[in-house]
Amino acid sequence: MAGALPDGEPVPSDGSLPDEATREVGKNGFAVYVHVPFCASRCGYCDFNTYTASELGGGASREEYAETVLAELALAARVIEPGPVGTVFVGGGTPTLLSTDDLGRILEGIDRTWGLAPGAEVTTEANPESVDPAYLRRLRGAGFTRISLGMQSAAAGVLRVLDRKHTAGRAPQAAIEAREAGFEHVNLDLIYGTPGESADDFDRSLRAVVEAGVDHVSAYALIVEDGTRMAGRMRRGELPYPSDDVAADRYLAAEAALSEAGFGWYEVSNWARPGGECRHNLLYWTGADWWGLGPGAHSHVGGVRWWNVKHPSAYAKRLTAGESPGHARELLTGADRHMEDVMLRVRLRDGLPLDGLDATGTARALAGGLLEPGAYEQGRLVLTLRGRLLADAVVRDVL
Structure with missing residues (x-):
């Protein structure tokens, strides 16, 4: 689980924002992020705000989660009127542990509340082992237009070090299945610089993403966060710490292989074929407003940033009481x-x-x-x- 949330000034119980923040909301674009905090197991490098069944405790469940998110959306509708939503991104955690019916209900709620812009980009993250062809078809039918699959590596040994549960070939196969289900936009995530990863391992991963026919690749250097299982293993000397020199070599290899395959970089860690850029992330990177739904989710509207309480139980309890789930905020x-x-x-x-x-x-x-x-x-x-x-x-x- 992630560390403690930062402090800030209190969020009003009704979630209201200063007039100057709402006056021009959506002028530079408006997006919605939905955080799904559930995972089947915890990866050794992960410090995201996610919970396995044993970590979840009482007061929150996957089955009731969509309804709780819709309650926050109802509160948000009383606070701002941003105009149509250009992009929606459902992240986690593993959003695809929810049923496609629940994910579809959340998307319908966003459309009903603020309206989805024509041609809106709607993305969900997924673990490769959490989807199959039937699920992907239902997801596409529910209105999702883009999927981002956590591949990390095509080398079995690297996946073991990362505590990933899928097999080395599952992520590229899931990407192919997503294309067959009608997803025009498919991303594969890579992590490079994992202890024990060889140059050949990473080259194999790059070949796999190219051969999978995706239109977007994200590649990030491994960052070891305090409090994770991997950080503990490194402190005990069981694993070596990542090397900056190796990370630089991997990045150059990614640039060479992806450029040759027709991808172009558009952000330091992201490459896309023409038209495959992630519009949601571009809104973040260019100063747009967004509302983050879910426990621990961050939002930004008109120079006000706030973040929700972290635990799903506390999040649900606030909303049941008719109060904002905001933990704190800052005025930039x-x-x-x-x-x-x-x-x-x-x-x-x-x-x-x-x-x-x-x-x-x-x-x-x-x-x-x-x-x-x-x-x-x-x-x-x-x-x-x-x-x-x-x-x-x-x-x-x-x-």
Whole structure:
């Protein structure tokens, strides 16, 4: 389970927001995130806000979860009127542990409350072993247009270190089944830099995602979070800590293999075929508003960020009492919003304007080969391949 939530100012019991936050809600786009906190088992590297059956305790259940989410949605409808919802993303946890009927009810509730924009992107995450062809067909029929499958690796040994339960070939097969079920947009997630992973292991994973025919690939370096089982194993010396040099080599391998296969990077850790970009994540990265439904979910509207109570039981109890499940919130200053905007947009293929950035820092990043000279001459900051490897350093320089 994730660590403690941050502190902040109290959220009003009715969830209300300052007038200045709601005045232009949705001006830059509006999205809905739905958190499903259930997992069949816990992966050794995971510190997300998720719960297995033994961790869940009383007061919450999968069977009642959709109804509880709809109760938060009813509260949200009294707080804001954002206009149509451009994207919906159901994450977890393992959302596909819920029935397709329940996932469909949640989606219908969002449409009934705020309306789905024409052509809205509707994504769910899934573990490969949690879906089969019949489930995928029902999911597509319920209105989901995109699916993101947690593959992580095509090497059995790497999956064992990560405590993943699916077989090495299951994720690519599930991706093929999703395409056959009518999903035009399918993502496979990879993790690289796992202890014991060889260059050949990662090359095999890259070949597998390309051969699966997906239009989107996410690839992230392994991050070892305090409190996870993997962190404990590393402290005891059972596993070596990840290597930054190895992670850089893996990233370069991903860029080479995916580019050759027709994918293009559009965010440092994300590649897509033309038209396959995740529109929901792009809304996050470009300053849109969104409401996060579910325990521990974060939201952002008009410079106000808030986060819900973490445990599903506490979440359900608040809503049963007719109260907001918000744990705390913060009002972002103009400087806060500028800093976050730079941190996110630096990672995008489109980059951001040089206006408002530190001129000395941008010049230093350009001289270091971290920025595209042509874009720089046109007044924009766009990372080179070397710059992508050092994106955090670029952010520090330009701020």
